[in-house]
Amino acid sequence: MKIETPFERPVGIVGAGLVGAGWAIVFARAGFAVRLFDDDRHVCESAIPWARKQLQALYERGLLKEPPDKIAGRLSLTSSLEEAVAGAAYVQESVFEKLEVKRRLMEALDAIADESVVIGSSSSGIPASDFALDLTISPRVLIAHPVNPPYLVPVVELVPSAQTSPDTVAFAEQLMTNIGQSVVRVKKEVDGFVLNRLQAALLREAWALHRDGIASCEDIDKTVRDGLGWRWSFMGPFETIDLNAAGGIADYAHRLGPLYYKIAQSRIDEGPWDVDLVAQVERDRRERLPASELAKRRDWRDARLMDFAAARFAADES
Amino acid sequence: MKIETPFERPVGIVGAGLVGAGWAIVFARAGFAVRLFDDDRHVCESAIPWARKQLQALYERGLLKEPPDKIAGRLSLTSSLEEAVAGAAYVQESVFEKLEVKRRLMEALDAIADESVVIGSSSSGIPASDFALDLTISPRVLIAHPVNPPYLVPVVELVPSAQTSPDTVAFAEQLMTNIGQSVVRVKKEVDGFVLNRLQAALLREAWALHRDGIASCEDIDKTVRDGLGWRWSFMGPFETIDLNAAGGIADYAHRLGPLYYKIAQSRIDEGPWDVDLVAQVERDRRERLPASELAKRRDWRDARLMDFAAARFAADES
Numbered sequence: 001m002k003i004e005t006p007f008e009r010p011v012g013i014v015g016a017g018l019v020g021a022g023w024a025i026v027f028a029r030a031g032f033a034v035r036l037f038d039d040d041r042h043v044c045e046s047a048i049p050w051a052r053k054q055l056q057a058l059y060e061r062g063l064l065k066e067p068p069d070k071i072a073g074r075l076s077l078t079s080s081l082e083e084a085v086a087g088a089a090y091v092q093e094s095v096f097e098k099l100e101v102k103r104r105l106m107e108a109l110d111a112i113a114d115e116s117v118v119i120g121s122s123s124s125g126i127p128a129s130d131f132a133l134d135l136t137i138s139p140r141v142l143i144a145h146p147v148n149p150p151y152l153v154p155v156v157e158l159v160p161s162a163q164t165s166p167d168t169v170a171f172a173e174q175l176m177t178n179i180g181q182s183v184v185r186v187k188k189e190v191d192g193f194v195l196n197r198l199q200a201a202l203l204r205e206a207w208a209l210h211r212d213g214i215a216s217c218e219d220i221d222k223t224v225r226d227g228l229g230w231r232w233s234f235m236g237p238f239e240t241i242d243l244n245a246a247g248g249i250a251d252y253a254h255r256l257g258p259l260y261y262k263i264a265q266s267r268i269d270e271g272p273w274d275v276d277l278v279a280q281v282e283r284d285r286r287e288r289l290p291a292s293e294l295a296k297r298r299d300w301r302d303a304r305l306m307d308f309a310a311a312r313f314a315a316d317e318s
Numbered sequence: 319m320k321i322e323t324p325f326e327r328p329v330g331i332v333g334a335g336l337v338g339a340g341w342a343i344v345f346a347r348a349g350f351a352v353r354l355f356d357d358d359r360h361v362c363e364s365a366i367p368w369a370r371k372q373l374q375a376l377y378e379r380g381l382l383k384e385p386p387d388k389i390a391g392r393l394s395l396t397s398s399l400e401e402a403v404a405g406a407a408y409v410q411e412s413v414f415e416k417l418e419v420k421r422r423l424m425e426a427l428d429a430i431a432d433e434s435v436v437i438g439s440s441s442s443g444i445p446a447s448d449f450a451l452d453l454t455i456s457p458r459v460l461i462a463h464p465v466n467p468p469y470l471v472p473v474v475e476l477v478p479s480a481q482t483s484p485d486t487v488a489f490a491e492q493l494m495t496n497i498g499q500s501v502v503r504v505k506k507e508v509d510g511f512v513l514n515r516l517q518a519a520l521l522r523e524a525w526a527l528h529r530d531g532i533a534s535c536e537d538i539d540k541t542v543r544d545g546l547g548w549r550w551s552f553m554g555p556f557e558t559i560d561l562n563a564a565g566g567i568a569d570y571a572h573r574l575g576p577l578y579y580k581i582a583q584s585r586i587d588e589g590p591w592d593v594d595l596v597a598q599v600e601r602d603r604r605e606r607l608p609a610s611e612l613a614k615r616r617d618w619r620d621a622r623l624m625d626f627a628a629a630r631f632a633a634d635e636s
Contacts, residue, residue: 125577147545147546147548148562152548153544153545153548153549154544154545155540155541155544155545157541182540182544182545183540184533184537184538184540184541184544184545185533185534185537186532186533186537187531187532187533188530188531188532190527190530190532191577191580191581191584192577192578192581194527194532194533194537194538194541195541195545195546196574196577196578196581197523197527197581198520198523198524198527198538198541198542198546199546199555200523200577200578200581200582201519201520201522201523201581201582201585202516202519202520202555203555203559203578204519204578204582205515205516205518205519206516206555206556209508209512209515209516212506212508213505213506214504214505214506214508214512215502215503215504215505215512216503217556218556219502219503219504219512220502220512220516220554220555220556221553221554221555221556221557222473222500222501222502222554223473223475223502223512223513223516223554224516224550224554224555225550225551225552225553225554226471226472226473226500226502227465227471227472227473227500227502227513228465228513228516228517228550229547229550229551229552229554230465230470230471230551230623230626231471231619231623232542232543232546232547232550232551233543233547233548233550233551233626234543234547234622234626235539235543235619235622236538236539236540236541236542236543236547237517237520237521237524237538237539237542238524238535238536238538238539238599238603239539239543239603239607241521242603242607242612243612243615243616243619244466247609248600248603248604248609248612249596249599249600249603250596250597250599250600253591253596253599253600254596256514257590257591257596258590259443259509259510259514259518260510260514260518260521260522260591261589261590261591262509263509263510263514263515263518263519264518264519264522264588266509267519268586270582271579272575272576272579273571273575273578273579278567278568278571278572278575279568281556281567281568281571282566282567282568282571285556285557285560285566285567286566289557289560291565291566294560294561294566297561298561301549301553301561304552304553304633305548305549307629307633308548308551308552308629308633311625311626311629312548315622315625315626
């Protein structure tokens with residue numbers, strides 16, 4: 001299998017909602033011709049105008065090396081799955097996160113896909129073993145799970161199933177690296193992969209702290225955004241603690257391990273987030289941000305992510 | 319009790335190692351005369367030259383409103399505890415994190431401190447109830463736990479004991495806000511307070527993922543620094559998920575709650591970080607960063623934190 005990024009072949013995007021259209025930007029920005037398809041005609045037709053708007057915003061923040069029109073010119077709509085994947089070196093699927101929907105798509109791809117195509121799934125929780133086994137394409141399917149939006153936040157988790165070939169993983173890793181994503185190699189399938197497992201662990205403690213009256217949602221958010229999140233945003237948790245004890249990480253584990261174990265032990269009898277607790281946190285959030293302002297606040301978030309990306313890339317390069 | 323920041327009275331810093339000297343910068347930058355004391359003469363004498371160096375770096379990144387010399391001019395060494403706290407409106411103690419050491423200091427302060435002084439402790443894990451009960455000063459003692467270095471990372475956790483007066487909490491909150499820190503009100507004492515509990519939860523999952531062969535330390539770090547950490551660095555975990563489902567946080571809990579509970583259930587039988595695991599993670603980190611380069615990498619971290627602070631403050635103000 002050819003490992004170099006095959007710019008001469010297009011990329012197929014199947015499922016053109018927020019995630020799929022976000023991926024379209026990533027591939028087009030890297031120089032690929034991108035063919036989008038979505039079962040829902042309306043979703044499909046909204047994708048390119050939306051992508052143009054995002055490209056314009058990226059351009060204004062200095063995050064594009066080419067004019068937005070040139071990049072948008074690489075995007076094209078197709079009216080069938082066949083057309084979207086014909087001749088493609090890589091297909092990124094971002095259809096609805098439901099087992100049957102993903103399985104049906106894999107069967108359809110199995111019937112029509114070129115024998116060299118690699119298929120990445122944006123699945124954030126369902127492993128490829130659940131929907132892509134025992135097909136001709138199975139060795140060429142893996143999870144490529146992004147954070148939304150993928151054209152701003154670079155991480156992508158690559159998770160092979162037991163039937164995914166090593167060549168497929170190597171191809172996907174090379175491709176994702178070449179287009180500027182930050183590849184996390186998840187070696188075995190596990191619920192939530194790495195990213196959502198880490199998020200789940202932190203959220204579980206956050207919900208429990210709120211429930212127990214230790215701190216408000218806003219104060220818990222502050223603890224992360226004005227504290228923990230600073231170092232994590234450029235180092236990650238292991239490097240953070242490695243630098244936080246004179247002798248490095250083993251020294252840190254020796255000093256803090258007992259406290260951290262005590263904290264863990266205090267949470268072993270937790271149940272799921274219960275209905276009353278969810279209602280309470282929902283009220284707390286809605287007091288700070290009425291539901292009618294969620295959309296506006298998402299625009300704010302995306303603008304902040306762009307500023308963060310611009311500052312972060314400048315720092316990484318200096 | 320007077321709530322306004324009493325700039326006419328000095329601040330006492332007891333314990334002048336990295337944490338204490340870091341606090342000295344925060345108070346001096348805000349306009350306070352700061353009097354430092356440390357039992358260890360060598361530590362005490364190193365504090366001001368070290369603070370001058372940090373102030374110079376802050377100044378070069380546009381993070382100071384006054385020349386560094388002017389701010390450093392507010393710092394003075396004292397040769398006794400009495401001298402450091404005489405007339406002070408507020409004392410920040412950052413002595414060694416050991417119960418007996420903190421208790422002995424509280425008894426000494428009880429004997430000499432002015433009856434209006436408020437005492438904040440930098441304790442990162444020991445609650446004030448363990449070392450500051452049943453003294454005359456007890457109503458005026460609380461935890462004021464910073465992230466290191468406090469002059470860069472703004473969060474401070476305020477944790478009252480059962481004997482801390484509401485006036486003391488209000489005074490500390492006002493003071494910390496006035497000097498530019500971001501106050502997290504921890505309503506009850508709990509092991510690790512909020513910040514280290516959140517960190518503990520995430521680290522626990524990180525160590526387990528590494529142990530189970532799911533991902534390398536570096537890939538786990540990447541997941542946070544190139545993924546989760548981006549949004550957390552300006553929003554925190556609750557606002558992140560509130561914006562991550564069409565209908566807000568209750569909608570998110572409905573969709574993701576079951577997966578997150580399944581993840582939590584998979585970790586209820588965990589023990590402490592064991593010796594072999596610590597050794598394995600230590601080897602992994604040392605391969606990426608030899609022990610001899612830890613100090614240099616800490617300088618890199620502090621420079622990145624300064625860049626982050628400069629970009630973040632600019633974004634917050636725009």
